[in-house]
Amino acid sequence: MAGTREKRSYEQQCGLAIALDLVGERWTLLIIRELLVRPRRYRELLDALPGIGTNLLAERLRGLEEAGLVTRLDPDRRTAGYALTEQGAALRATVVSLARFGLDVAGRQSIPAHAAARASWSVLAVEAMTLGAHPEGVDETYEFTVDDEVFALVVEGDEVQVRPGAATGPVLSVQTDAATFLEIGTGHLDPIEALLGGRVTTTGPVEAVTRCLRLLGLAPARIMSPRAA
Known part of the structure; x- marks a missing residue:
């Protein structure tokens, strides 16, 4: 042996x-x-x-x-x-920071056709995408279903948390698959284009969709008035 x-x-x-x-x-x-x-x-x-x-x-x-x-x-x-x-x-903070770095790098490269995608990877990806995010003063919860993985993105005051499992009273529910999520997260697919093409479906008000996209860094930041700045 x-x-x-x-x-x-x-x-x-x-x-x-x-x-x-x-x-x-x-x-x-x-x-x-x-x-x-x-x-x-x-x-x-x-x-x-x-x-x-x-x-x-x-x-x-x-x-x-x-x-x-x-x-x-x-x-x-x-x-x-x-x-x-x-x-x-x-090690969570270290791993999330590395994931954020990796997403930025992936945005400058093409996604290999043979690259694997798993729904569970989206949980940490959302945490990485919201690293350093600035909530807009609205406490609300977004629920994501990526294939069979369900998790929540919770905004409470200045804090943003990703929690595994179904959300309680989400203002917005988002459904997609792991491959689509990877394309959006790395910037290879515009989220609005994915919505219009049916690769992503949502249930909830348009305003919540917009706030969620901004929180994830997938839409332009809100323009602050001089009073709010």
Whole structure:
């Protein structure tokens, strides 16, 4: 039987290098991305990470457990599922910032025809798109259904939160598929064009659609009057 592969290290006394020793290997941050949405069973992780391979996934999960970033929901059953520890969940801001950077980069490139798209990825994408957003003083909730993934974008005062699961009393409901969402989020498809073409459907007032688009950075910012500025 082959021995356990020796874990590589940058061996640098630098915070970034030390962090990358833990999460810098291929697939590791993508596993964390999935667990930031919600706990996952092993098979769900495998399905959400096309191309990873079951042996590599098991190895990466084992490393994350040893690092104290991931915990097994049932220590005696690998299939019971995995969740982030408090330390693992602290990576949210870092992962969301990287996702925002990636969306900006993707907007300057063409989307490969073979690129995979998963509905769960849209949850973190919305969080990234609203990073640093400035709400317009209207408390309201938008519900998104991307394929079979349902989540809410909640505006309360100056705070914007993305919450998994169905919304309570949403002013606007948005339905689309993962591929369309990716095209819109990366700027390759105009959201109004997607609405007119039926690739996105909405239920709610036009004003809420406009506010939601601005919040996501998909429409021009509202022009502020001198009094409001």
